[in-house]
Amino acid sequence: VIQAQAAIALVNGTLIDGTAAAPIPNAVLLIDGDRIVAAGPAHRVVLPAGAKIYDLAGATILPGFIDVHVHRGFDEANLQAWARAGVTTVRDEGSGADNIKGLRTFQARIRRDPRNARLVSAGTMLGTYGGYGSLHVHTPQNARIAVLSEASRGVDAVKVALEDGYAGEHDLPNLTLENLKAIVDTAHAQGLPVSAHVTQARHVEALLDADVDDLAHLPYDCLPQQTLRRIVAADVYVVPTFSFYRNVGLPVSGLQMNLWRIVSMGGKVALGDDYGGDPGHYDLGMPMYDIEMMAQSGMTPMQIIEAGTRNAARVVGLDEDLGTLEAGKIADVLVVDGDPLQDLQSLMNVSLVIHDGTVIRDELGVQRL
Ligand SMILES: [Zn+2]
Numbered sequence: 001v002i003q004a005q006a007a008i009a010l011v012n013g014t015l016i017d018g019t020a021a022a023p024i025p026n027a028v029l030l031i032d033g034d035r036i037v038a039a040g041p042a043h044r045v046v047l048p049a050g051a052k053i054y055d056l057a058g059a060t061i062l063p064g065f066i067d068v069h070v071h072r073g074f075d076e077a078n079l080q081a082w083a084r085a086g087v088t089t090v091r092d093e094g095s096g097a098d099n100i101k102g103l104r105t106f107q108a109r110i111r112r113d114p115r116n117a118r119l120v121s122a123g124t125m126l127g128t129y130g131g132y133g134s135l136h137v138h139t140p141q142n143a144r145i146a147v148l149s150e151a152s153r154g155v156d157a158v159k160v161a162l163e164d165g166y167a168g169e170h171d172l173p174n175l176t177l178e179n180l181k182a183i184v185d186t187a188h189a190q191g192l193p194v195s196a197h198v199t200q201a202r203h204v205e206a207l208l209d210a211d212v213d214d215l216a217h218l219p220y221d222c223l224p225q226q227t228l229r230r231i232v233a234a235d236v237y238v239v240p241t242f243s244f245y246r247n248v249g250l251p252v253s254g255l256q257m258n259l260w261r262i263v264s265m266g267g268k269v270a271l272g273d274d275y276g277g278d279p280g281h282y283d284l285g286m287p288m289y290d291i292e293m294m295a296q297s298g299m300t301p302m303q304i305i306e307a308g309t310r311n312a313a314r315v316v317g318l319d320e321d322l323g324t325l326e327a328g329k330i331a332d333v334l335v336v337d338g339d340p341l342q343d344l345q346s347l348m349n350v351s352l353v354i355h356d357g358t359v360i361r362d363e364l365g366v367q368r369l
Contacts (some may be wrong), residue, residue, distance in 0.1 A: 069272025
């Protein structure tokens with residue numbers, strides 16, 4: 001039996017803790033300060049005197065979701081829209097130099113208001129002169145300088161691109177393997193993961209050779225079996241971004257096949273939609289189009305929840321604090337009415353959102369009327 005001091009107690013909910021463990025009915029989650037202090041079945045957790053009790057009436061308790069691939073993250077209105085929907089962390093996967101210069105100041109400012117989703121920044125996308133991306137390098141030496149400059153601004157990750165072009169662009173020059181390796185080695189020496197923009201299967205091997213950490217898009221054309229095996233063996237996480245492919249008019253059937261094969265082989269998937277800001281084209285909030293397409297590709301609801309919680313926390317490098325509902329972790333919590341394991345649409349039925357231990361959205365009273 002767990003006894004702990006707590007300011008907030010969620011009771012009478014079904015706990016899906018993000019570890020892919022079986023749901024726990026009639027669970028209790030205790031929060032004190034910004035941390036979870038207990039999570040488990042009601043008979044094993046003592047309700048502390050003085051805690052504010054939220055009776056969830058059978059609703060489902062999930063970790064706050066993490067969208068590992070967005071843009072327009074340097075925008076408080078966007079951050080608040082994500083957090084209200086239960087997406088309590090986003091990773092901005094490429095922003096302008098001005099935003100990155102002000103990154104530390106912006107992060108400090110938004111952290112003061114828990115209604116803002118947590119912003120993780122992959123800085124400015126690195127590429128080569130005349131190519132995709134906006135921070136251009138052409139020798140290993142200036143690749144290292146570019147990464148160190150990004151690191152000095154306080155970025156949480158480094159973003160690189162290997163891209164020939166799409167949507168009217170073509171034959172774009174790409175980083176050499178030598179420069180790519182210089183970028184990745186320098187980033188890793190700084191403790192920064194490397195996220196790689198790629199859309200075509202033929203560039204994936206070079207990214208694996210350079211030891212990148214995640215593919216910011218899963219390619220839309222057929223990945224050879226040998227490449228799939230390498231992705232899985234190297235534990236490189238893949239981010240499908242169905243919304244991106246739909247919006248630039250590229251086919252998603254190959255993407256679905258690649259995703260299904262990776263999942264079948266035990267590969268790791270993280271949730272990300274490449275939110276780009278065009279109203280009607282992206283979900284500002286829970287990325288439901290990507291979630292629906294992951295389901296259509298054969299992922300189970302539990303695998304999709306894992307992709308949006310524990311796996312996503314690993315991709316953004318915050319898995320010690322986020323991604324699962326366990327004692328000691330930061331209290332980022334999404335409560336939804338209904339059972340997302342039966343119907344993923346229930347992820348939209350938000351009852352409660354807690355971010356950094358603060359209730360930032362409470363619809364429980366509304367639902368009881
Ligand atoms: Zn992107």
